Amino acid sequence: MAASSRETQLSPENSIIHEKRNPESLRARVEEISQADVQDAVAGMADLVPGLSTYLSFTGARVVTHPVYTGNANLNQVAKVWMKLCRSCMTKDAPLACRLQQSDLFPHFEKLYKRSNQEAKDSSLAWLFRDVREFKLGCAHCRGDPNYCIPMNERCEMALYVRRNLYNEYWPGQEARGGLGCYDGERFDLATREQIEDAIARGVERAT
Template sequence: MAPQLQAHIDEMHNLPLHEAIQSVVDIFPGLEGSVSPKCQYLIKHPDYEGEADLNALGKHFLTCGKRCTTEHAPFKTRLLHQSLDDRIADFYGDLYTIMTEGYKNGTMVPEPSEDRGCACCRGDPDATILARFHDGKAFLYEEQDYRDIWGDEKNHGSCTTGWTDENGVQQSKYEIYASKEQVEEALKAAEELQAQVPSRL
């Protein structure tokens, strides 16, 4: 019996980062999407049983983007994650079009929600991805990591996050976006350097 799709997605976060991203790459080609009468994004796959919540997969994808920064991911891992940016946005976009039409003709009605405020600010996967706020997240570096690799080279943007710690002290974190070209060139340079090192085997 084939494994349950929802269970498979729920286990993805336990994988090491590169494998966690690769698991999304591997599953994407067979995914089929639909929208329930209550406006829930659903997916199914021929190799798995049952349906799953697309937002569970979306949340996993977004979390992997954040992990690229916090786990100081290598260039290949970051590029692998970025390769999914358009694919997942297009997938959500197609289902959003279906939902919008269903909402207009009365065949789809969202469930009442107690959530308030901005869906993107809450981090809702569908809102975040449809707004393209996920684009290039894999290329976000902690400031020192960026400086160590590219020095004062012009960056692709930056962001500052502020919060209050458990002692009530204001904290902040400054992070810098690299461009895809920067990451690709850095990977190429690293591979060329590695090729010049004599094998010790």
């Protein structure tokens, strides 16, 4: 009976990506994705983000909409989910193909922020409201605020950081583009897209 229930949960009709039988609010969809495991969440974001459109509200909020979902959502909130997934890809050793899928979403977010920033420049009132809304004390980079990090391309490559022992296993003798240390002493090395594509082609990942 348990096996049957498990199969039902994993069937395409019930997956997080395909469950669109009834109109769903965009905010609910984003929340659903944020609570999924890494691979399902990345797949869900890849299905969602390319269809997003943005505009700046008259009160300075960065708003996104999607033709499949009802209502709207805040761009910063959607981007925050994506940025957290970037880190999860790193710390939870996501499959290499999943990491590429996650990384591929950066240009979409970059475009959305570029458009909303341009709208702010075109309207002094919206620009003022936007800055008031997004003002916080302290370092925006340290907090990982997406409205700062994405336009500056900061913290947006974390999905391509690979645990050091795995990096050395996948690309022996190849120097990394950069490195990152965590509080627990773990070290991660930054791989290039070309390295990851090559590793996928060689089938280097161990079966799990």
